[in-house]
Amino acid sequence: MLAQQRRQAILERVRKTGGxxxxxxVRELGVSDMTIRRDLEVLAERGLLHKVHGGATVAGPGSTEEPGFAAKSVRQQxxxxxxxxxxxxxxxxxxxVALSAGTTTWxxxxxxxxxxxxxxxxxxxxxxxxFHRSPRADRTVVLTGGVRTPSDALVGPVAVAAIRNLHVDTLFLGVHGMSVRAGFTTPNLLEAETNRELVSSAHRLVxxxxxxxxxxxxxxTIAELSEADIVISDDGLPExxxxxxxxRAGELIIADDQQGAHRRTDAGETTPQ
Known part of the structure; x- marks a missing residue:
């Protein structure tokens, strides 16, 4: 098998299975460990996959790619x-409470x-x-102004000015991604500025x-991982x-879609909440 054919086979396998x-x-293609690692390096350099320890995964989205609200709303429901x-x-x-834009906060x-x-x-x-569709006389809703993004967020100077002098007990911050290196991030520069103002307004960041x-x-980057008081994720989160x-964060809570929620303890055990 030629190198190009082998790399195409690797790429098809990764895209089909996710990694x-x-x-x-090595076993499937009958070549050496070094050959496979070299193939993965070449494919990663072309942006066709993401090289990780011991293998490869599908290439992630670009750092400025921002799917619309409708596209994101059907993912991981x-x-x-x-x-x-x-x-x-x-x-x-x-x-x-404050809620930034996003399908999870929605x-x-x-x-x-x-x-x-x-x-x-x-x-x-x-x-x-x-909240408009489920009105309550004892509730106040403040919607900032601003420029609308593909995710239906209002951002920019008007939104920042509206938030600047507010103080909330809890902020639920929707994010595009999170990592050790970059913290909590967004693909939209103006949304990052607006969300940073929301973070500054909150006593507790969730x-x-x-x-x-x-x-x-x-x-x-909106905020570092260490700035979060609580991160809530699901049981698909890798170890x-x-x-x-x-x-790094104040507390990690793992929500179980079958049983409601579980919390990760310092000892690494999971206990019902």
Whole structure:
């Protein structure tokens, strides 16, 4: 088999299954470990896959790629629902909460509509609409102005000015990705600036992010992992990510889409909440 044919076979395998181990490729293609590693290096340099320890995974999205709200809303629905249920348990009646834009924060909003005496700050048209469709006389909703993004966030100087002098008890921050190197990120520069202002306004920062956000990096950092008081993810989060987040963030909560929620303890055990 020629090198080009072998690399095409590797690429097809990775795209079909989401990833491949070096040892499996050596066995399947009948070549040396060094040959496979060299092939992976070539494919990674071309941006066709992502080289990881012991193998390769599909290439991630570009740092400025920003899918629209409709496209993102159908991804990881069960995981987002589990995360949202657990996140809503952090909100007490009579408090001020902020929700940034995103399909996970939009899902959380649906679980907050029955909590009395809330003040809600958001730069998300979609989140504001959830509360508009379930009105309560004892609720106040503040929607910032700004320029609309593909994810239906309102961003830019108007949004930043609206948020600057506000103070909220809890911020639920939707993110495009999270990693040790880049922290919590977004593919939109103006959204990063607006979200940083939201972070500054909050007494407690909660980041609800499903497992697919790990090691995804947008062009601009919103906050470091250590700035999060709580990260809520799902049970698909890799062990490496759990270790890093448990070490760097204030608390890591793993939401179980079958049983509600579980918390990661310092001893590495999982206990029902």
């Amino acid at each position: 491949a181990r070096v040892a499996d490729l 069960a995981e987002k629902e589990a995360i949202a249920r657990r996140a809503a348990r952090l909100v007490r009646p009579g408090t001020a 899902t959380i909003a649906h679980h907050l509509v029955d909590i009395p005496e809330l003040t809600v700050i958001t730069n998300s048209i979609r989140v504001a609409d959830v 980041v609800p992010a499903d497992h697919t956000k790990w090691d995804t990096i947008g062009i601009s 490496e990510a759990r270790r890093e987040l448990a070490e």
